[in-house]
Amino acid sequence: MNVLVLGSGQLAQMMALATKPLNIELRAYDVGSKQVINPLAQDQVFGDLASGIEYADFITAEFEHIEHDVLTLCEASGKLRPTSQSIKTGGDRRLEKQLLAQCQADNAQHIIVEDEQSFNAALKELQLPIILKSALAGYDGKGQWRLKSLDQAPSTWLEIADFFAGSTSEIPQGLVAEQMVPFDREVSLVGMRSATGEIKVYPLTENHHTDGVLSVSLALENEEKLQATALEVFTRLTNTLDYVGTLAIEFFQVGDKLLVNEIAPRVHNSGHWTQQGADTSQFENHIRAVCGLPLGGTELLRPTAMINILGEDSVENDILAIAGVAVHWYGKSKRPGRKMGHINVSANTQEQLQQKLVAVAALLPESAFSDIKAYISNLEC
Amino acid sequence: MNVLVLGSGQLAQMMALATKPLNIELRAYDVGSKQVINPLAQDQVFGDLASGIEYADFITAEFEHIEHDVLTLCEASGKLRPTSQSIKTGGDRRLEKQLLAQCQADNAQHIIVEDEQSFNAALKELQLPIILKSALAGYDGKGQWRLKSLDQAPSTWLEIADFFAGSTSEIPQGLVAEQMVPFDREVSLVGMRSATGEIKVYPLTENHHTDGVLSVSLALENEEKLQATALEVFTRLTNTLDYVGTLAIEFFQVGDKLLVNEIAPRVHNSGHWTQQGADTSQFENHIRAVCGLPLGGTELLRPTAMINILGEDSVENDILAIAGVAVHWYGKSKRPGRKMGHINVSANTQEQLQQKLVAVAALLPESAFSDIKAYISNLEC
Numbered sequence: 177m178n179v180l181v182l183g184s185g186q187l188a189q190m191m192a193l194a195t196k197p198l199n200i201e202l203r204a205y206d207v208g209s210k211q212v213i214n215p216l217a218q219d220q221v222f223g224d225l226a227s228g229i230e231y232a233d234f235i236t237a238e239f240e241h242i243e244h245d246v247l248t249l250c251e252a253s254g255k256l257r258p259t260s261q262s263i264k265t266g267g268d269r270r271l272e273k274q275l276l277a278q279c280q281a282d283n284a285q286h287i288i289v290e291d292e293q294s295f296n297a298a299l300k301e302l303q304l305p306i307i308l309k310s311a312l313a314g315y316d317g318k319g320q321w322r323l324k325s326l327d328q329a330p331s332t333w334l335e336i337a338d339f340f341a342g343s344t345s346e347i348p349q350g351l352v353a354e355q356m357v358p359f360d361r362e363v364s365l366v367g368m369r370s371a372t373g374e375i376k377v378y379p380l381t382e383n384h385h386t387d388g389v390l391s392v393s394l395a396l397e398n399e400e401k402l403q404a405t406a407l408e409v410f411t412r413l414t415n416t417l418d419y420v421g422t423l424a425i426e427f428f429q430v431g432d433k434l435l436v437n438e439i440a441p442r443v444h445n446s447g448h449w450t451q452q453g454a455d456t457s458q459f460e461n462h463i464r465a466v467c468g469l470p471l472g473g474t475e476l477l478r479p480t481a482m483i484n485i486l487g488e489d490s491v492e493n494d495i496l497a498i499a500g501v502a503v504h505w506y507g508k509s510k511r512p513g514r515k516m517g518h519i520n521v522s523a524n525t526q527e528q529l530q531q532k533l534v535a536v537a538a539l540l541p542e543s544a545f546s547d548i549k550a551y552i553s554n555l556e557c
Numbered sequence: 558m559n560v561l562v563l564g565s566g567q568l569a570q571m572m573a574l575a576t577k578p579l580n581i582e583l584r585a586y587d588v589g590s591k592q593v594i595n596p597l598a599q600d601q602v603f604g605d606l607a608s609g610i611e612y613a614d615f616i617t618a619e620f621e622h623i624e625h626d627v628l629t630l631c632e633a634s635g636k637l638r639p640t641s642q643s644i645k646t647g648g649d650r651r652l653e654k655q656l657l658a659q660c661q662a663d664n665a666q667h668i669i670v671e672d673e674q675s676f677n678a679a680l681k682e683l684q685l686p687i688i689l690k691s692a693l694a695g696y697d698g699k700g701q702w703r704l705k706s707l708d709q710a711p712s713t714w715l716e717i718a719d720f721f722a723g724s725t726s727e728i729p730q731g732l733v734a735e736q737m738v739p740f741d742r743e744v745s746l747v748g749m750r751s752a753t754g755e756i757k758v759y760p761l762t763e764n765h766h767t768d769g770v771l772s773v774s775l776a777l778e779n780e781e782k783l784q785a786t787a788l789e790v791f792t793r794l795t796n797t798l799d800y801v802g803t804l805a806i807e808f809f810q811v812g813d814k815l816l817v818n819e820i821a822p823r824v825h826n827s828g829h830w831t832q833q834g835a836d837t838s839q840f841e842n843h844i845r846a847v848c849g850l851p852l853g854g855t856e857l858l859r860p861t862a863m864i865n866i867l868g869e870d871s872v873e874n875d876i877l878a879i880a881g882v883a884v885h886w887y888g889k890s891k892r893p894g895r896k897m898g899h900i901n902v903s904a905n906t907q908e909q910l911q912q913k914l915v916a917v918a919a920l921l922p923e924s925a926f927s928d929i930k931a932y933i934s935n936l937e938c
Contacts, residue, residue, distance in 0.1 A: 193574055196597065199886040216577065217598040455881050464877065473880030496845065499854030500836050505580040
């Protein structure tokens with residue numbers, strides 16, 4: 177079976193590693209060079225998008241910010257999974273909010289901002305503090321403004337107007353202005369829906385962010401009620417989208433309520449722990465779903481967490497000596513704050529997991545990992 | 558880190574898959590074409606052996622039947638792990654028997670046969686039945702003769718003389734004549750020794766063969782005494798060889814005694830279950846040892862078994878629907894009896910493992926898997 181992945185980053189690479197043993201050959205479309213490459217041998221170039229579409233039995237995506245004409249071409253081949261509409265919904269917060277409304281999925285109160293008038297309307301209708309997020313692209317904390325007092329409004333609007341004017345996007349940029357939710361924690365649900373409508377989800381994951389970027393994920397146990405709530409939302413969203421593949425939902429947890437923060441129509445950083453913590457990883461299960469193969473087991477095998485490696489291209493080798501630790505590098509060149517790899521940590525009990533996380537954190541350099549180290553030292557697994 | 562593997566089959570491929578996440582790039586020397594290739598993109602050719610040696614930080618091997626001048630060149634670079642002597646010992650039963658004698662490792666009574674005179678000596682000194690195994694190459698049941706009565710001796714000798722005459726090997730062919738051992742079962746130990754002498758081993762594996770080829774392996778639990786005996790032998794052998802990397806020892810179990818059948822100076826088919834059943838697989842741990850990285854966990858995570866796929870290039874997709882099943886194809890072209898892939902099966906309890914194995918076996922075609930199906934139906938995990 178041949179699969180073309182739109183996008184050629186670490187997610188495509190991990191899909192390729194996970195599914196080569198299934199005799200599935202993955203090629204990746206690099207949106208920068210507009211060439212199809214081998215995600216496991218990136219200097220191996222196969223040709224242009226048309227040849228990649230021709231090659232593929234199925235086409236999928238590793239990210240949601242893909243030019244619409246690319247999606248249109250892929251969809252026309254009849255091979256694209258999930259649908260272009262699903263991918264676009266993940267790439268535009270306006271469409272995402274429409275979907276959430278359609279599915280009656282709880283989320284923060286919000287107003288779409290596309291000009292000064294709607295900006296002012298947002299200030300009137302929402303309570304401070306407000307967070308304004310760009311509708312297109314700008315994940316991981318970029319393209320966001322926080323408004324704590326009305327004094328900031330004029331200068332903020334000037335920045336936003338600048339941002340709109342500078343947009344090179346093919347569709348008009350906009351913002352979603354959201355009332356900030358005083359949440360207890362951020363959790364996410366990663367799961368798959370097959371072409372026949374079968375749904376399997378992994379346990380909810382607790383997520384910790386550093387400067388707006390995911391830095392630690394922890395698979396949750398004994399959260400039956402919350403898990404059921406999340407599964408219900410997942411089911412409504414993916415059925416509505418007639419979704420095929422892996423999808424992630426980020427939630428704000430407020431008491432026993434889950435408010436959808438955002439959805440990602442793809443494998444997700446908060447699901448990387450499934451490489452060691454579940455029978456079948458999100459990467460393999462995504463491609464299984466896309467190729468019409470049965471989904472594999474998603475239960476938590478044992479307590480597992482993930483630590484992102486941000487901005488560093490090496491860690492102490494002693495980390496590998498801790499049993500239950502798996503290091504995953506992406507082979508990317510070093511840049512401050514860049515996702516360079518991750519460390520999965522598994523243990524037989526939550527208590528052991530905590531001890532191992534502390535041991536791993538102790539071996540990470542203070543400079544790049546101070547926030548992660550602080551978070552881990554306060555963890556009660 | 559760059560590693561060159563001598564040999565470009567499924568073992569090199571699985572090493573590459575296991576260690577790409579560690580930012581280790583593997584290239585493989587194909588002994589047939591004498592070219593260095595990418596084991597994950599086999600049409601990517603890099604050059605000849607000399608360029609491969611130049612490229613590598615470390616060199617290792619996926620099999621033991623490698624031309625001696627290749628080993629000599631690699632060893633001269635100072636990068637080869639394990640030593641050429643270790644690899645040669647695995648490739649020549651005469652050297653293997655010398656090593657076993659040197660280490661006082663129990664094994665079957667035997668005589669080296671290199672001409673008619675030593676053949677006749679073997680008939681005199683050993684009790685029937687006798688098995689004669691070619692000293693070089695000829696694993697998986699090839700190049701072997703069984704002598705049950707002295708009547709067979711003249712015709713057997715003629716066949717052997719023919720076999721000797723037809724040898725194209727660079728060193729003289731020979732046989733090891735062994736008194737056949739009425740063993741209870743065949744077990745193997747797979748483990749690693751690091752460059753600093755650290756040793757870690759996986760649990761013993763029970764092995765079942767079909768027509769002389771491994772077909773099912775089962776990781777053993779609660780065999781502390783046997784495990785300790787095997788570990789002692791492993792320690793003596795690898796210390797004597799000053800071994801670095803993964804090594805497998807196949808044993809005949811007779812009561813609570815273990816007789817060494819043979820050793821393999823490499824990752825081994827009976828260790829494939831470690832991909833799902835241990836923290837760190839034999840493939841990753843082999844390369845970790847070769848590269849001087851700490852060894853990862855080798856404990857059994859949960860009951861796990863492996864079924865070889867021999868001579869078939871597809872199985873029912875329904876097998877993937879059984880949680881805890883992982884299918885590993887090697888991407889090779891189909892040939893009767895050829896090792897085409899394997900299926901790892903894991904479960905929470907031995908009882909569940911047995912049920913899953915029966916469920917998997919029920920989905921395998923009778924034609925190619927009749928012996929495996931019969932073996933599994935009689936298993937008491």
